[in-house]
Amino acid sequence: MNPVRQLAFTLGSLLIGGVAMAQRVTPTPELRDFSEQRIRHQKTLGLTLGSFALVNIAVGAVAAGQTTGETRYFHKMNVYWNLVNLGIAGVGLLGSRKKDPEAETLADAVRQHENMKQLLLVNAGLDVAYIIGGGYLRERAETHPDKADQLRGYGTSIMAQGGFLLAFDLVNYFIFKKRGDKQERLLLSASPNGLGVVLPIR
Known part of the structure; x- marks a missing residue:
């Protein structure tokens, strides 16, 4: 290959690479909206859970005394x-602040959406375990009268907290699923070219 053709080939490769990069970092309005909606929802999750926690800490600290x-x-x-x-x-709020919808590809956005749904379902399973664990503590009170009050x-607290978290996680799972799956x-x-990977759609 002569030097002129080699130069042309190199410039062409750089141009094509630049176009490809521009496509990756400039999502369509629909993709941007999909990503922004998920990030907003994640921030809402963090703010809601954080507010609930602060109220419980304040009330509990006063009432315990x-x-x-x-x-x-x-x-x-x-x-x-x-x-x-x-x-x-x-941690959730800090993570959502670092998310940039402009930098997400279609594969990134789909993966993040599916991960959020999966995380909420896993959490819901843990919430059920918390409720059962709280019930177990209350049951043990019958055989441990010296620690019955504790x-x-x-046990009652863990059951109540687990019940709230179960409702919280399931409601948000169905919101993610109903709104996000359609998008x-x-x-x-x-x-136009498909996603290139197989992802489970729940």
Whole structure:
């Protein structure tokens, strides 16, 4: 290959690569809306869980100092539990702030959407386990009278917190599914070259 043809080939390759890069970082309005909607929803999840946690911590901290017996332990566990919830909400909010809808490809957006649905379902399964665990603590109170108040208080708190989280995760799963799956199908059907990978659509 002579030098002129080699130069032309190199410039052509760079031009094609630049076009491909521009396509990757400039999503269509539909894709951008799909990504932005998911990111907004993730921020709402974090803010809702964080607000719920802060209220529980404030109320629990005050009430634990003003009550006795089973009720005191109930409020104490609410504080402990929601310190964890607050941490989870904070991590989620920080993660959502780093998301850039302009930088997401179709494959990225679909993967993130499916991951969120899967995460919410896994969390729902854990929530059921929390409720069962809380019930188990209350049951143990019958055979441990010396710790009955603590076991019943902690058990009731864990059951209540697990019940809230179960409703929270399931409601948000169905919101993601109903709103996002339709957009996802439209984006995939409109893609001229397909996605290039097989992803489960739940």
